[in-house]
Amino acid sequence: MNSVSYAFLNNAPVIPVIAIENLDHAVPLAEALVAGGIVNLEVTLRTEHGLKAISLIRDQVKGANVGVGTVCSANEFDAAIDAGANFVVSPGQSDALFERALLTNIPFFPGAVTATEVMAAKEAGFKVLKFFPASTSGGAAAIKAFAGPFADLQFVPTGGINLENASSYLSLSNVRAVGGSWLTPRDAIYSGQWDDITQIAREASELGAYLGEPLHGSC
Ligand code: 3PG
Numbered sequence: 001m002n003s004v005s006y007a008f009l010n011n012a013p014v015i016p017v018i019a020i021e022n023l024d025h026a027v028p029l030a031e032a033l034v035a036g037g038i039v040n041l042e043v044t045l046r047t048e049h050g051l052k053a054i055s056l057i058r059d060q061v062k063g064a065n066v067g068v069g070t071v072c073s074a075n076e077f078d079a080a081i082d083a084g085a086n087f088v089v090s091p092g093q094s095d096a097l098f099e100r101a102l103l104t105n106i107p108f109f110p111g112a113v114t115a116t117e118v119m120a121a122k123e124a125g126f127k128v129l130k131f132f133p134a135s136t137s138g139g140a141a142a143i144k145a146f147a148g149p150f151a152d153l154q155f156v157p158t159g160g161i162n163l164e165n166a167s168s169y170l171s172l173s174n175v176r177a178v179g180g181s182w183l184t185p186r187d188a189i190y191s192g193q194w195d196d197i198t199q200i201a202r203e204a205s206e207l208g209a210y211l212g213e214p215l216h217g218s219c
Pocket of ligand 1: 017069091132158159160161179180181182
């Protein structure tokens with residue numbers, strides 16, 4: 001666990017939260033995002049195609065760093081690693097997930113939005129936490145407040161984040177990255193407008209400039 005590195009977030013701190021409804025979309029969508037500089041891709045297990053999409057992207061999309069999201073059980077954790085996921089994101093946390101993650105060197109982002117949940121994840125050994133759903137859990141102000149008692153932790157907020165408000169999160173010293181589904185509009189995917197998605201990815205990539213310096217690279 002101690003050798004887990006989150007450095008992959010440094011150059012691409014905006015992570016699309018992807019739900020693949022049609023497996024044929026997986027590769028062209030990932031290619032479009034990577035072409036726009038968005039290389040860390042969270043493919044969720046919200047659809048039946050999640051695991052297969054992870055494998056396809058891992059095998060076919062050069063430059064992509066594919067991870068898995070919406071992991072709610074140890075079995076899902078294992079299946080996603082087998083499929084080729086390089087990082088694992090959960091909307092919440094459980095002892096079973098903590099135990100499984102601690103057996104690996106895979107970066108794991110347990111979800112936490114209350115001080116008690118943050119303390120539980122910290123006690124288990126995790127230092128970079130998903131903060132979900134961000135917008136209804138106090139938003140950037142809540143994460144900023146966590147910098148007091150939890151100065152050694154960093155957060156990856158998702159939920160209600162978009163191009164307009166992402167900078168208010170990224171500019172916080174304890175935000176390591178942001179995520180969201182705004183990078184993968186359903187209409188554009190279904191109509192195959194991959195150039196539009198690359199353009200959205202380019203705009204999102206520029207948000208990296210809002211990242212502050214103090215804590216980056218510390219995990
Ligand atoms: C997540 O799991 O991170 C969220 O579903 C993303 O939320 P959004 O759709 O509001 O971006």
